[in-house]
Amino acid sequence: MAHRRSSGRLRPPSRRGPARLAAGALLGGVAAAALSPLFADDLRSALLGVLLVALLVPIALIDVERRVIPNRLTGPGAIAAVAIGLATDPAALPAQLAAGAAAGGLLLLAAVARPDGMGMGDVKLAGLIGLCLGPTVAVALLLAFVAAALFGVAVIARDGLAAGRRTTFPFGPFLAVGAVAALLAGQPVLDWYLG
Template sequence: MTIELSLTVLTAAFLGLLIGSFLNVAAIRIPGGESIVAPPSHCMHCGHRLGPLDLVPVASYLLLRGRCRYCKGRISPAYAIGELTAAAAFAVTAWRVGPDAELAAGLLLASVLIASAHSDLRTMLIPDKIVFFGLAAGLVARIFSHPLPWWDYLLGALLGGGLMLALAFVSKGGMGGGDIKLWTFAGLMLGVKLTLPAVFAASLLGSLYGVWLMMAGKFRRRMEVPFGPFIAAGALLAYWFGEQWIDGYLKLFTS
């Protein structure tokens, strides 16, 4: 790894910590119709406004031992986990893309997917505001950075959303509207070639989770399982490693 790439990865990881904190706020407030700006960050137990020392990503949680500085109420570890997840996703994206204009598109992809997954885990909802922002920003990003022809990304959006719409129709509601929209966004950012590997990876991860639920005796008929985290994981894995997957698969038939 070159010095330039190392600095890019470290900078992206630091940026991920900061943006991850904002993504936590978006995932928590937007589903409830709250503003992401007001009121300022505050304790969920006592309502006390948090100061700068309370808002340092990850470090504040560790130093305060997971409790509010003012009322000692317990703070969910989900906040720190969300920040670390964003930092890791940003770092891997920077490692795979490098110091290139495409990095901005990759970080946008990671941000929208992480916020959507967090929201889905908390509320079983993927808010339209998050996905529509991603679609609008994604269109702009693909105007300035398009390693593939621009129409390839539009076809990717149609493929991602179309496949999930067909699945929702066949399964009679087995796929939620938020999932369909999120796949449309993922397809827009990935393009046609990487959308199918993303769908495969997300489906595989979701199936493995279902098997684990059954083996652990936690599976219940008609239980609702948030699919947003699997969409996020599948899309990011395809963005990072999809080209290698496709090359490896093709070599099976050409060697």
């Protein structure tokens, strides 16, 4: 089952698209502000978490609406994540960069292996999530793949195997859900698994 279209052509946005995306950006900012008290003791985690959530909501909405994850959000987001890392804990920057590279690299392998199934926007979003989450990006990716697989099974159950295998859907929202779950509970899960 493919996650996105392979034609490279974007669906034109609906007339309500810009208003919906602006509302999504506002919602992302509100959600990010609401989550920030969870990281009151750790300024670096708080700033990276707020940045990530503020970007994930509009990115997920754009991916659902147009089947694209825009570079104009992931590029500046990655630069901001690295700047936050440099400003708050320069010693942790190599681990931060490694997490971003590993997450992006994993999805790059999937995109190369099956170009009609994974887009480069997903690769860049995974890298951004890795830069913001660090090692807990592993939890985020696992949850994203499980959620997408369950969604695929539900589509096949509803439409049948042949139709379900031809169905495409954006992967960005699943990455967003996995990232938020990892932001909230990724470290305890990672500690439990490694412990």
